[in-house]
Amino acid sequence: MKKHAINRVGIVGGTHGNELTGVYLVKKFEEYSNLIHRSNFETLTLLANLKAIEAGKRYTDIDLNRCFSPQDLQNQNLFKHEQLRAKQIAQHIREKQVDFIIDLHSSTANMGLTVILNKNHPFLLKLATYLSVINPSVRILQYSSNNQTSPYLRSLCELGLAIEVGPVSQGVLNAELFQQTETLINKILDYVEFYNQGKVPHPPKTFTLYKQVAIVDYPRDEQREIKAMIAPELNDYQALNPGSPMFLKFNGQVLNYKGNSIVYPVFLGEASYVEKGIAMGLTKQIQMEVQL
Amino acid sequence: MKKHAINRVGIVGGTHGNELTGVYLVKKFEEYSNLIHRSNFETLTLLANLKAIEAGKRYTDIDLNRCFSPQDLQNQNLFKHEQLRAKQIAQHIREKQVDFIIDLHSSTANMGLTVILNKNHPFLLKLATYLSVINPSVRILQYSSNNQTSPYLRSLCELGLAIEVGPVSQGVLNAELFQQTETLINKILDYVEFYNQGKVPHPPKTFTLYKQVAIVDYPRDEQREIKAMIAPELNDYQALNPGSPMFLKFNGQVLNYKGNSIVYPVFLGEASYVEKGIAMGLTKQIQMEVQL
Numbered sequence: 001m002k003k004h005a006i007n008r009v010g011i012v013g014g015t016h017g018n019e020l021t022g023v024y025l026v027k028k029f030e031e032y033s034n035l036i037h038r039s040n041f042e043t044l045t046l047l048a049n050l051k052a053i054e055a056g057k058r059y060t061d062i063d064l065n066r067c068f069s070p071q072d073l074q075n076q077n078l079f080k081h082e083q084l085r086a087k088q089i090a091q092h093i094r095e096k097q098v099d100f101i102i103d104l105h106s107s108t109a110n111m112g113l114t115v116i117l118n119k120n121h122p123f124l125l126k127l128a129t130y131l132s133v134i135n136p137s138v139r140i141l142q143y144s145s146n147n148q149t150s151p152y153l154r155s156l157c158e159l160g161l162a163i164e165v166g167p168v169s170q171g172v173l174n175a176e177l178f179q180q181t182e183t184l185i186n187k188i189l190d191y192v193e194f195y196n197q198g199k200v201p202h203p204p205k206t207f208t209l210y211k212q213v214a215i216v217d218y219p220r221d222e223q224r225e226i227k228a229m230i231a232p233e234l235n236d237y238q239a240l241n242p243g244s245p246m247f248l249k250f251n252g253q254v255l256n257y258k259g260n261s262i263v264y265p266v267f268l269g270e271a272s273y274v275e276k277g278i279a280m281g282l283t284k285q286i287q288m289e290v291q292l
Numbered sequence: 293m294k295k296h297a298i299n300r301v302g303i304v305g306g307t308h309g310n311e312l313t314g315v316y317l318v319k320k321f322e323e324y325s326n327l328i329h330r331s332n333f334e335t336l337t338l339l340a341n342l343k344a345i346e347a348g349k350r351y352t353d354i355d356l357n358r359c360f361s362p363q364d365l366q367n368q369n370l371f372k373h374e375q376l377r378a379k380q381i382a383q384h385i386r387e388k389q390v391d392f393i394i395d396l397h398s399s400t401a402n403m404g405l406t407v408i409l410n411k412n413h414p415f416l417l418k419l420a421t422y423l424s425v426i427n428p429s430v431r432i433l434q435y436s437s438n439n440q441t442s443p444y445l446r447s448l449c450e451l452g453l454a455i456e457v458g459p460v461s462q463g464v465l466n467a468e469l470f471q472q473t474e475t476l477i478n479k480i481l482d483y484v485e486f487y488n489q490g491k492v493p494h495p496p497k498t499f500t501l502y503k504q505v506a507i508v509d510y511p512r513d514e515q516r517e518i519k520a521m522i523a524p525e526l527n528d529y530q531a532l533n534p535g536s537p538m539f540l541k542f543n544g545q546v547l548n549y550k551g552n553s554i555v556y557p558v559f560l561g562e563a564s565y566v567e568k569g570i571a572m573g574l575t576k577q578i579q580m581e582v583q584l
Binding site for chain 2: 024027028031032056108167169170171172173174175176178179226229230231232248250251269270271272274275
């Protein structure tokens, strides 16, 4: 057994109540717990926002997955449903001594099978390498946010990641993506088992990381009304070159990308990000060298 | 000029507030009204449910597009937002003497460009033939509901149809589908212009009609909890043969289609139909002979 073994893995679904892939995977794992059983650690499951799941909404008061910053968790003056729920979940994760969180999400954008790493922890980087090797279609994404102020559920543990699958509409259960996500979770649990045995497979030492460097809002008028669509040429994880079409105004005018270097857009047109003022994220493609 | 000319066409968007293709097309047509101008009739535009559009929801109280039955429109005891709005819209359409309604919708299902005919009116059948010829990917769909009790906005006129485009998530504006829908509307307006001139092009005399013959709910348990996903083999408008997979239970068990004849599913997994107890519609493929 490894010195720094992972003793408890938490699989969380329904952090957003209308992202059904995670909701139904957790329900399945709760009914057939043998599926997530491994020899040398315990796996716990959690449906994060039952009230939102029941309502078929992302959230009821505010976005739960923005309620986990240390400041907010310690703030005694926050009383919205999701703010209170975040504190309960944080306490639960602490009491159960969960070492590693897998938070299940879906996107209306064509994210395929995306793994979002909470931070550059060596364990997460090695896991990312492993997953990239056994399924080259898996994308590894990371936000530039400082972990000290991360508002995401996955930041509750030193070892945290989110799985983001798409395209699938809110409120829709897509069998193919459901099965692909289940396989990905299986592979992650297998990896943890290997890791605890000190028998991690030795894949190539690099993987491609998409590092988010900017977010871009829709062009809007003075009333904040959206005045353009995302250009039909854009695709998630496909290179966007300086001077290429980025938005298409309703009168047919094309607005080009004004940056100086190639970026790779993600979460293109994600439905739940419109209210956040986000049309897409822009990432840089980085070849990560991993010390194995 | 034809004897039974069409004098006024109404283009309606936002009957469902989170179906943005129609919402933004109507906004575009209101800004650039020359786009829908034709020589021998007037085109009006309407955003049907502003409150729902603003809230980014399908509806605020109940589904507006189920509030247009003659019984409900005459019922003085219905006071929900959409019930009142339906009466306003019905009065508006009557006062403006609209002859032909085009109601714009989108679906999370892979409906492509679907035209839903309100009834078997010769004008609509000829229009369907015309549209099928100029764009063979256009699908013509019809529900089996008796027009006398139709609850749909499109039933406010003798001549009514809905355009249903997908797949696109609720709250998402997809530029490609937006452009395809705009082109389809242009072709319909062109056809009305030809029709009023008595110069309707003479296309082949048949088209393929998908006639809805049944709706199917998800397999559920006693608590009405969904217990299976739509089988990944199913596709909108693709033949479903007797004995073929229809649903996939979470434990991997396949539930086969038990009907006796080939059907063509539509609205597969449509997000907004889950609450209505609908996993899909089943249609029959009919070759329609049209008297030109």
